[in-house]
Amino acid sequence: MEDYRTVRGTATGEYEEKKSRFIAQLSFADSEEAAVAFLEQVRTANRTARHNVYAYALRGNGISRFSDDGEPHGTAGLPTLDVLRKGGIVDAVAVTTRYFGGILLGTGGLVRAYSLAASMAVERAGVCEMAACAFFSFTVSYADYPRVQALADRSPALRVERTEFGNGVTVYASASEEALPAVQTALRDMLCGRVSFLDGGRGYSEL
Numbered sequence: 001m002e003d004y005r006t007v008r009g010t011a012t013g014e015y016e017e018k019k020s021r022f023i024a025q026l027s028f029a030d031s032e033e034a035a036v037a038f039l040e041q042v043r044t045a046n047r048t049a050r051h052n053v054y055a056y057a058l059r060g061n062g063i064s065r066f067s068d069d070g071e072p073h074g075t076a077g078l079p080t081l082d083v084l085r086k087g088g089i090v091d092a093v094a095v096t097t098r099y100f101g102g103i104l105l106g107t108g109g110l111v112r113a114y115s116l117a118a119s120m121a122v123e124r125a126g127v128c129e130m131a132a133c134a135f136f137s138f139t140v141s142y143a144d145y146p147r148v149q150a151l152a153d154r155s156p157a158l159r160v161e162r163t164e165f166g167n168g169v170t171v172y173a174s175a176s177e178e179a180l181p182a183v184q185t186a187l188r189d190m191l192c193g194r195v196s197f198l199d200g201g202r203g204y205s206e207l
Helices: 032-045 077-086 106-125 145-154 180-190
Strands: 004-007 011-017 020-028 051-057 064-067 092-099 127-140 159-165 169-175 198-206
Touching: 004 020, 011 106, 020 032, 020 106, 032 051, 032 092, 051 077, 064 077, 077 092, 077 106, 092 106, 127 180, 145 159, 145 169, 145 180, 169 180, 169 198
Parallel strands: none
Antiparallel strands: 004 127, 011 020, 020 092, 051 064, 051 092, 127 169, 127 198, 159 169
């Protein structure tokens, strides 16, 4: 498992040049089915547009696809995909709708317009770093919980994902595979052995 970068949700970036509007819509998508569904959603909402250019990059199997959707070859889909690639972004789809303003932009103008619109959408969506980690949980007393909070505050290796308050405080936490033994040892030492851990599996957590 490797760390990766993706986008938090959906966002729109709009750029206008010589009366042509370029509206880039960006969304998280972790499968081709999700990417295509988002593309069709944008197409349906913009049936009268001249072009609905798209690009997506997926973490699974390193899949990436793009289409110029009628624009001159290499002026639209690939520049959009390049925005994702240069940002190291995966599990994301960008669809840029162009409403033609009647004035030709030339190949350089098209590349610039599609790149800028996609870049604006990425900036507005926000990029998040996802770290491979091991999840685990444990329950402590209310008296001990502030000490757990203090350890998490001063130790970047320990991330508290969420807590549940009942007869005690159940802490759902994560740490990198490498840091996990040290993190759990530090918790045991701090709590004088009054703790046991439940394995929560492996996955990703936002840094």
